[in-house]
Amino acid sequence: MTSLLEVRNLKTYFHSDGSVVKAVDGVSFDVRAGETVAVVGESGSGKTVTALSVLRLIPDPPGEIISGEIRFAGRDLLSLSEAEVRKIRGNRIAMIFQEPMTSLNPSLTVGRQVGEPIEIHQRASRKNAWDKCIALLHKVRIPDPEQRANAYPYQFSGGMRQRAMIAMSLACEPELIIADEPTTALDVTVQAQVLHLLKELTRETGAALVIITHDLGVVARYADRVNVMYAGRIVETGQTSEIFNNPKHPYTVGLMNSLPRLDGDVRFALQPIEGHPPDLANLPSGCAFQPRCQYAVDRCLAKPPELSEVNPEHLAACWVDLNVTA
Amino acid sequence: MSQPEPVLVVEDLKVEFPVHGGLLGGRRIGTVKAVDGVSFEVNPGETLGVVGESGCGKTTMGLAILRMIDITSGRIVFDGEDISTLERAAMRPVRRKMQMVYQDPFGALDPRMRAKDIIGEPLVAHGISENREAYRERVSELLEMVGLDVVMGERYPHEFSGGQRQRIGIARALALRPTLVVCDEPVSALDVSIQAQIINLLEALQDELGLTYLFIAHDLSVVQHISDRVMVMYLGKVVEIANRSDLYRAPKHPYTQALLSAVPMPSPDAEAAREVVLLEGEVPSPLNPPTGCPFHPRCSMARPDCRETMPVLTEQNTGHKVACHLY
């Protein structure tokens, strides 16, 4: 099956105070039509920067896409002009951010904002855009959409704002939606509502979904495949059930073991990953996880491991074979 | 075996905030009942977990118990002493025994102070140490206790990672040898891999020092792991309180049931086998709470009386209390 999105060896760096922050350092992954891919990883591991790179939204300066390829539906996004990118962004690729308050314009009604992409990209009349917007708000379960469309963002609850963002992202029936921590700021019960809706609607429209999250429960519940990031690289990728049942990278294993879980045995102490994430401007030699890794051998200090096949659908970047070591 | 005296008894605690509005925000337009008649006890050496949605009054309750904000009514009995009406000066010796660990390890620490001074500050403020030597020794002991190297005491907050900063916050809270520590979302700002470090540290310190915790968090898995008993709040009220295993295995209140069902489990196999109950509707505004049971607008089991009268918290089985008309 061909991929909708192909990212190859993407490097996005930031220049700050004379040092270089390698926020994304050689990332490759695919998103196939209609699937849900989760991206997990420590704070600062490059999840958001990867997403912003795909959308060509990296502030330059201080940021810069150093190299790589981002192919969307067969076209290389990195070689397009800004005008051409604008035709894709918000239209064929939509983004949902963590904090809807920062991405919604506080001085425009929700209805105008949800309708705007339709006016711009589909050249709809304001009346048509409005009708479509009401239908979308209805779809994301905003009660009384005709009246609520006239409200301003601050008059919505957090959950309603995030649902309005989803409506906006769906407006042009995108083929790909990238959701960056779409529910982190929301309560557990509202989180479940919003994610369920997002999943249901992408299933209905056939859109692919990339969901960035730190919640492994969200991954288990919604994702078909997972990319695990650490210090600007993907260290493990594969089908969700495979990654949970047969993790191969020590960071992924550590992540799973450090979680308290509702179905777990509470009598035992948690097994944390010792130490703390590295400074991206001053990475350790070799594998970036090596200083925290209980399995590290000399080779890990010498050279960073590349992703290699565990099986054709499951890749991990580690020099050590955990099956042999453990 | 006789029951030990509770460390903390809270009776019908209420905390209200005036809400101002109008053109210049000067007119009082209403009252938020942030904590609305909360009663519970905490026994020595135990951890009482507190969960509930954003804005349900968890932080306000914690601050009120420590008398860091004014209470509207109710009683707080700490170590057998009613502290609800104590004046500032009378509170001072009590305050040494009750401390708080905050959510935000970044905001809570003074950026211009070295770690060792941040940790030692309460000792100075309460005039604890006999001399400089005793002071230095205590600070080193505290640094080691939370797993930090003594030389790290020389550094400033920005030189530490989030987890390390939280360790400093914990060391500072323990400086005065408190008996009760209110932990307000102590791990929610941390990475998953670091959360476990801090949870294990809090558990080890509890064993070592016999601490009693009031542990506030929105992560139900974390609360399950660390708590002996768990209290569920909704819009300023306690809707359920029980032993950990009773609450997680046999939740009674429809809100507790929905809350547990909403938590996705980090296991694709378990998730595939699970039926998820989704709540409809929005969390109501505390400025304009619903009549009767505050949860009734979102409750699939609501009956007419739920709209009219607030159910009282009543004991169902030993130690398992629930406020719901269904029981």
Ligand SMILES: Nc1ncnc2c1ncn2[C@@H]1O[C@H](COP(=O)(O)OP(=O)(O)OP(=O)(O)O)[C@@H](O)[C@H]1O
């Ligand atoms: N505008 C910027 N200027 C300088 N550095 C930046 C900028 N944006 C991101 N970075 C750096 O890039 C790295 C990766 O950041 P990114 O936001 O992608 O992390 P993340 O994985 O999304 O983390 P989180 O889980 O905290 O959202 C970080 O070290 C960050 O400090």
Ligand SMILES: Nc1ncnc2c1ncn2[C@@H]1O[C@H](COP(=O)(O)OP(=O)(O)OP(=O)(O)O)[C@@H](O)[C@H]1O
């Ligand atoms: N100083 C204050 N003045 C007015 N209202 C306040 C004040 N502090 C809290 N509130 C209100 O009281 C209610 C309870 O707030 P509180 O911070 O205790 O909730 P919480 O359960 O800790 O929420 P979270 O999980 O978001 O931390 C909220 O409606 C809040 O807006």
Ligand SMILES: [Mg+2]
């Ligand atoms: Mg991010």
Ligand SMILES: [Mg+2]
């Ligand atoms: Mg709070």
